[in-house]
Amino acid sequence: MAFTLMEGNEAIARGAVAAGCRFFAGYPITPATTILNHMLAMLPPLGGICIQGEDEIASIGFCLGASMAGMKVMTATSGPGISLYSEQISFAIGSEIPIVIVDIQRLGPSTGSATRGADGDIQFLQWGNSGGLPVIVLAPADVKDCYTLTLQAFNLAEQCRCPVFVASNKEIAMTRESLDLERLTLPPVIERVAPAPGQLFLPFQASGGERVPAFLPIGGKTLVRQTSSTHGLDGYITTDPAEITRMLSRMQAKIHAVADQVAMVEHYPAEGAETLIIVYGVTSRASSAAVRELQRRGKPASLLVLKTLWPVPETAIRRAARNAKRILVVEMNLGQYVREIERLLPGKAVDFRGQMDGRLIAPETIVEAIIYG
């Protein structure tokens, strides 16, 4: 047994570097700042670039420029900064710019509490873009997830040419934990796909049955256009409804198509359990403790931990809920993801237990919700 002591934010930085990230820009904000600190320590000696922007809008703007120049990029912030990112996020979605965006959630709304955790941005991450196209959001539960899911996030961003969010929480980000680095199972690193040589390059053309356009960088031999405007295959503005429909449908389909591939869940069915607890993020840990206690008291409950929040892992959730009489969704907010569960499981009794006061949800709270309803 050999452990390293590491906080969640350092694990995110190290996972990013392992994924090949060589450009980071961010603006200081608790509880995300230590990602900026770690990237600043790690990237320059590797020949990479780490910049502190004049604000959050600039920080993500730098990243979008560098990503279009061919680099793997990441930025990190918290609720106030994610709000400022919003317009650039829409741009990255609509113009298919790979980027990993880390949101270390803190207690909101607004300035809220800088040093208190919450999971209050879960619907915002999906719907905080104009146009309402789907995004990918991964939610770590511990320091190990911070490392591996960040690497996964880069793979998905590069593969799908889209922003991918890592929805962490102060309670994971700034908590140090023992981590066995040797035992991490990491997927192979995925790179952007260049077009087949000899073909006419159109920056937004997905050919050969693909849903994701091949990528060439701005600054290479072939001229590349990027635009935030509604565009056709060539990257010029279009007003042709048929062309617009094809483009936007493809962007929607490319995320829907990977939904099952992206779906990362951990299912712990318990024999004789009537209730299935559905959780994500740091609350999944209190839920594990609660499930153990319930087993001890002879009131077993099953547990489903979601590591992928968007696209909603619908197949996995339906499968896990098949035999459950009751569903309990527990969140560090006033009820956000429970809406997706209600939508997916009509006819099932779906209960919700939430808490948004800066404290972790305790295992006893979950135990009580199971036993007393």
Add this chain to the structure above:
Amino acid sequence: MDSLLNAARPPVFCPGCSHERITHILDRAFQSLGLSGERIAMVSDIGCSGLFDTFFHTHAFHGLHGRALTYAAGLKLARPELTVVVTMGDGGQGIGGAHLLSACRRNLDLTLLVLNNFNFGMTGGQYSATTPPEAEVGSGFLNRLERPLDICGVATAAGAPYVVRCSAYRSDIAEAIRNAIAFKGFSVVDIWGICPGRFSKRNRLTPKGIEEMLSRLTPFEGQVSENQRREFGEHYRELAAAQKPVPSPQVIAATYAPLSADRQEVILLGSAGQRIITAGEVLCLAGLHAGLNVTQKNDYDITVLRGPSISEMILSPQAIDYTGIGRPSVVVALGPEGVARRRKMFAGLAEDCTVIQAAGVDVPACRARIQPVDFKGQGFKSTDWALASLGVMAKLGLVIRPQMLEDALAARLKGDVLTGAQEIVRRAEPGE
């Protein structure tokens, strides 16, 4: 060199718009620099100036209003060999003012062409950051209330090393733009022109009138001597190359048997400046030396030099799920602010919990075993009490063994600091 104009996409500006003139002049500037299209990135944002990227056979990046300089910075840092030319309007200077200031301060090798026509042409001629108060624009009386922005004055004050203010109709403007692009550093060219679609419909503005307006202002003709300095990208790469690589994460092998087979929770309650967090980390490292799973969760106010400082540690032979403290084995009371923040916790402490209570720090009544320690009387400064309390814990056989603590200190500290810390934990005594 050949023209870089895109024959398939000729300019689409209103007849008489000075932007069209600048389009052709920019093409001449590119030609005179001998630049081919793949060596240039045109970066633009929203408004009529945002159409520029479509007229050229170059790389192009068209983004959000006011943010062109942010994308340009990312492109230039990633590809220093690219010539990056940014076109923005006067509107962009308003909405993106923070980026203009920072670009001037940063001095990355970009060229900003401000196509300044004193109003928002695309949306109906509303007032912008540069609209004169006497102008009649699409914003009613509002522009009469605000003073126009002196882009070049601001850029100079913010540190731009190359600043030009000129009329779009100046005879040598191609040369002025060429020189700005050739300059190694951030260059701003504030080009005053006429918007026939909106502005000059209600305001009399001619090339001669622009010249007269300019003649009444401080001229800006290129290099600003007091702002000359190294280009950001080159300087960045030089400093970056001198940075030492970050060592691999420290891996700690299990060399001791843990003291307990159960989950142990420890909470340090102190005040800012007592090195509570560092002591918590050392305790965790001690746990790693016994192969324990550990977590450390800290609680402090957003200000750093006053207020409570609390560190909560869990050490457990089993994987740790919930990281909250429910049933502490040891509570260390080192400062009144930390105790006050966790006051309610004391009533629930179990009888087998030990409270290490620093002399002079009151704790609420509780069932836990109280271990008073006079750290001050033992000659310790308040900043060392947290570390000393770990020595006390080890000597009492609580949670950690002395050897685990010694190894943890050696893993975390070096040199004189290590020697000092070793002395503290060895010397600290539980007392009564």
